[in-house]
Each structure stands twice: as C-alpha cells, then as structure tokens.
Amino acid sequence: MDSGLGNPAVRRQIVAAAALAGWHGGRVANGWWRHGDGGYGWVGPLFWPFAIYDIYDYAIWGDGTGFWEYGYPDIYAAIFAPYGHDDLAAYTGPSPLGRRYRRVPPLPQFCGDDSREIAGLPIDQIAQAIQPNEVLRAALDDLANALISAARMIRASCPTQTAFTAPERLAVMQQRIETMIKAESALQQPLGKFYDLLEDEQEARLNALAEDRRKMSPAKRATGTPAEGCGAAQSATLQWPADEIEARLHPNDAQRAALKGLQDANAGAVDILSAGCQPEDATTPPARLDAVEGRLEAMQRAVHLVSAALEGFYATLSDEQKAQFEAIGQKRTA
Secondary structure, three states, rough: OOOOOOOOHHHHHHHHHOOOOOOOOOOOOOOOOOOOOOOOOOOOOOOOOHHHHHHHHHHOOOOOOEEEEEHHHHHHHHHHOOOOOOHHHHHHHOOOOHHHOOOOHHHHOOOOHHHHHHHHHHHHHHHHHHHOOOOHHHHHHHHHHHHHHHHHHHOOOOOOOOOOOOOHHHHHHHHHHHHHHHHHHHHHHHHHHHHOOOOOHHHHHHHHHHHHHHOOOOOOOOOOOHHHHHHHOOOOOOOOHHHHHHHHHOOOOOHHHHHHHHHHHHHHHHHHHOOOOOOOOOOOHHHHHHHHHHHHHHHHHHHHHHHHHHHHHHHHOOOHHHHHHHHHHOOOOO
C-alpha cells in the first residue's frame, strides 16, 4: 500500500492533525465534526481536503471510504463552526504570535500541490496491471491528462481568504462542490473511453488490482456499504441546538419563524443526502463516476437549500445576535 497521499489512511491522519491544530490550539484529541472514518470534512476554512483523491479512489478503485463520508454533518459544521475567528485566520494569513498556533499548516498542501502525483499513481499501477497496447495506452494517457486537469480545477478552488460567518462558509461549500462537479464531468469521457477499450482479461486484472487495494485499506469497508454520513440518524452532538439558540439570541417572533424555516431546511438536507447513498450496483469505474456525480449534485442541492434559509434567518439578526450564533459551535465539546 502506498505510504504517501495515495494511501487514504495517511491522508486521514494528515487531515485530522491539521483540522485539530487550529481548534483550541490543538489541545484536544478529537472533534465533534469528525467523520466516521477518522478524517474531517473541514480543515479550518477549507471544505473537502484532498478532494480529487477521494474521487478517484472511489471511481477507479472502488474504495469509497473517504468520498461517502461526506454528508449532512459537514453542512452542520459549516453552520456551527468549531473554530473561532483567530483560529480560522491562522490558516490563510500570518499566524498570530504564541505557541498555540505553531502547528497550523498552510492550506495549499490539502488542495493538491502536485497534480502530477495525483495522475501518476493510479495510471502507473493500471498500466502495469493491464499491459496496454498502443491504442489503449493512448486512452490511458488521455485519462491521466484528464486527472491532472481535474486536480488543477479543484486546486484552484482552494480558499485564499477565510469565511468567518455561517452564510459565507456555506457559500464556500457551494463553490467547492460546483468545482468538483465540473472536475468529475471532465473525467467522464476519457474514463468511459478507456474502460470500453479493455478486453475481458484486462478488465479482470483491473478489478483484481482494485480488490487488492481495498483489502489493504485499514478501513476494510465492503464495496456497496453505505458510509456513516449517508444515514439519517445523527449523533447526539449534531442535534439542532434549539435551546442554546433561544438562550443566546432571545429571538423575537419574526426571528423564530425564520429559525423554524432554517430547521426545516436542515431536515430537508438530511432527507436529500440520506436518499443519495452509495449505490450497490456501481461495479465499474464509469458507473462509480456516475455515482460521484449524483452524490455531488445531491450535496449541492442540500447546501443550497440550507444556505437560502440561513440567509433569510441571518437577515433578521442584529450584529450581537450574529456573534452569539457564531459562538455556538466553538463551545461544543468533543
């Protein structure tokens, strides 16, 4: 198993360390916005670190551990961010003085600094396994170039400025997901062409290679098993903090009505994402890439639904109420 970024376990460890480094100075061992596989959907102001790796791990290798962990909890974490203003600022600007910020890493490394590595790792392994002829080699090279292009698209969506409010963070999510959909779309034709050119024996070798990689994955998650993030049931820490909102904001009747609309939108987002889980019949790379598109589009719909309701709620709040709302996530414990 690859010991670098091609290894999902290595990526999860890097992401976890980075996500917690900015949270209360990294003095805790966990985070309530942690994914079931041990990774994190948010590293400071960045949503979906190493996104291109998660896409090709599932599409090409059938390992959906990272990709299918993304879901409603990430929307919840955007609304009730666990980071304070200074914690977030440390990721995109000069780190404030003091020992507590010494471990906050720069964000570009989580956006894919080296797109050649992204394309090279799976392509080289595939070529070794299937021993392509000239025509198939050309199709494989086209797929490699498409992977590089997709990686660069996603890298360009890496934030250079920090979103400090819940509406801004949801806007970051929408932009990031939109870019991922475009990147996925760029892979459709070259991946389909390559797969159509495979002979039965070559297809069997590719499947065997993918199965070997999945067996070596520490997660050992069976193909077709829905990830935890797909389920409608959320842990107790993700329940809507209605009592805390009431105590902090003391909303008036108009604000309560807007808040009810936001709660309903979040329930709708859970329904959308629970209905769009990992399909059991996606057994080929092109079919799995189609599933990636479907999931990203479901995420996009869910985020848009919540974002519109949140904008309406925010419009009714005073500056002090907004500050109180933003503080809710920071006070939560692991």
